[in-house]
Amino acid sequence: MELQFFVDPIRCIGCKACLQGCSECATHRGRSMIHLEYMDRGTSTQTVPMVCMHCENPTCAQVCPADAIKRTEDGVVQSSLKERCIGCANCVNACPFGVPRYYPEFDQMLKCDMCYDRTSVGLKPMCATVCPSDALFFGTREEFETRRSGRPVNEFRFGAQIVRTRVFMVLDEAHDRLDVQDVALADTPDPRFEPDTYDSVDPFSHVEPPSNGGPA
């Protein structure tokens, strides 16, 4: 029975257990690969966990000039190969989901690799084992269907680009694809607050290093 990864950010309660669990993984010891952000700190407690969606045709791997990002036979997109990564951060800036991180101190990109040391031997990724709300769930399709409603989809549209992924996101029965709409349409700022009221407050700054690809 194939084990699959289902993410449902709507269910995220911001407990940060995934961040702590993720940093236990042997392939990126001590560093959390999950991005956890407040959607709009000024108006909502909603948080956003983001793991790698493991694209079938990964944009990060295609834009890599060093050919350093590999997808294994079982469809898991790995962190850049240490010996090859030249630290250009093309992957960081091209990934449609905003997943890879560049670490200037050792000049390499690391990203969520679905805890490959665990999933490659049939165990669950660390984040999914500790998530109390099943926002991050790893199991069989049957397990998913017996426990909850919603339709897992693995097709996304960004602009004119269709992206298919190994990881599923949970939508409702009426949708078989997530159309990530135009930036202007997707965002409706709350008029009660100044736009940058809480921008300087980053509750996860102690675990979330800057991920942009500028020079050290």
Add this chain to the structure above:
Amino acid sequence: MSERNPASAGAIPVPFMSATLDGRGVLAGLVFSAVLSALVYLGSQGLRGFDGALAGYLFSTLFALFGIVYRYVVWLQRPPTRLYWVRGWQLFWAPGKRLRNMGLFVRLTFDKLVAQTFIRRRSHQRWLAHQLIFWGCVLAILVTFPLTFGWLRFESAVSDPSVYMPVLFGARMPLFGFAARSLVGWVIFHLLDIAAVLVLAGIAIALPRHLKDEAELSTQRLDNDFIPLVLLFAVSVTGLMLTVSNMGMAGKFYYWITTTHAVTVMLWLLFLPFGKFFHIFQRIANLGVWFYKAAGAEGEQARCARCREPYLSVMQRDDLKRLLPELGFDYAEEGGGNWQDVCPSCRRKLVTLNQFQTVGKRFV
């Protein structure tokens, strides 16, 4: 690796290897190999200084050079690689910045290629292993390649046969003469043994990680990670065995050991274009990327279309927007925008925002 994974039903079919060769790669490989052949002929004074016993090494080196150049040329034709290659040279030779760039080049070469400080910041143990293997290989190459090419040999001084002197490109260099039975002589004659010990020490540090570390066990591959270590080990051990046979076994098995050593060295040379060894040549691109980053940091910064915060250089954003269609991606919005104009943080938030909108839910 797939046999380790019980959840591999969605395995990707691996296509048969295409038998076609890249024309530019073949041409460049042949040109480089021909140039090296000519340099060997000229440097060995029409092969008079060439040691016929080393012919196998020379042919393997020529073939390895062809393979390395071929792979490099094919690699440079990938759109993102080509872009960085062109940009790197453009920025390096930018008028008014050449002197500063030369300084940066020297600093980066030392930092990235010689001292390899970025590996030390990952792990001291990993850095030590890499430095030992690196310097062992550099030393061995500096000793063996000039000898193999017939560029360097040693002769006894006419006045005193116990004094050896180097003959470089046919020119005797009495100033650099040394007594064969001196400490200097011992070190020079044992440079390859020293190199082998350095490499073996590096392997001894690196190997336990390859055998025990959970992360390495799940991601390493036989051809990419293990064969290079096995080859380095085999070359070093058989090389040391020559000295052991010569000094401790009265020359027993010497011929068999020389043959075995030659085979391991030739296999090592032929494997250079493949697996992990190719990073030796690829990593030079790391320097070009730093010129790109330095120019990007000095230039205009792109601001996110959603949060208006700067998130990368305009140069890199625009390069990516040109590059992606070449690779078959189209992230352009209907209204004229582009997903690449959004910073990674806002991309993450917008995916969830759209999930909420699609299923008709609101934040609490």
